[in-house]
Amino acid sequence: MTRWSQALARGVVSGSVASMLSTFALTIASRRETGRALAATNSTSHWIWPQRGLVAHRASLRYTGTGYAIHHAMSVLWAMLYEAGVATRAPAPRALTGGLAIAALACLVDYTCTPSRLTPGFERRLSKPALATAYAAFAAGLALTTMARAAVDVPSAPRRTRGVRSRQ
Secondary structure, eight states, X not given: OOHHHHHHHHHHHHHHHHHHHHHHHXXXXXXXXXXXTTHHHHHGGXXXXXXXXXXXXXXXXIIIIXXXXXXXXXXXXXXXXXXXXXXXXXXXXXXXXXXXXXXXXXXXXXXXXXXXXXXXSGGGTSOHHHHHHHHHHHHHHHXXXXXXXXXXXXXXXXXXXXXXXXXX
């Protein structure tokens, strides 16, 4: 498997976890700041529905489904870059630093390099501290996935049988 195909395969997993954790953070912040739990997720659908996506409040396939699908796809894209740059079994500090670096890069690209038509839309519904929390949750999702993978993939030491010596 090539480096990029492996990064894509791992990115699907870590991006999914990061997407879910950041969506959870966005939902809590959205409920607190707008009174509507799904307003932030719906706002991402402004990519498809520029006017209505930014003001939709209720759960719907059109706004919530589209908003989450866009957020999830972009999470997998950023996770793929993370996976290509962070070792498979990175220790916790490196995994967390890498997750924070990718989240900071995503935030920078989302809000300085991207045309307003293609921004996440969260910024139009939530405060900067709420956005920071969502990006931190995203970073945590990436790091936690790497740490979980390292814990599961730990190679076991060769077993020694009591009282039996190997002949060499």
